[in-house]
Amino acid sequence: MSTTILSFQNRVVIETLHNEERSLRYIANYLGFSKTTIFNELHRLNSEY
Structure with missing residues (x-):
């Protein structure tokens, strides 16, 4: 299983x-x-905000 790294732009x-x-x-x-x-x-974002 590999980890996908998202850029800041992708997150926006x-x-x-x-x-x-x-x-x-x-x-x-x-x-x-x-x-x-x-x-x-999205799950990570919802838990941070």
Whole structure:
């Protein structure tokens, strides 16, 4: 299992698209990451804020 490192810009895009109520699949396809990576990032963001 490898770890995906997201850039700050990717995190901003994830947060923006999530706030626009886009689906995990849409965000993952848009950025070229797996749905799991996006899910994990959103879960991490929600626990920090």
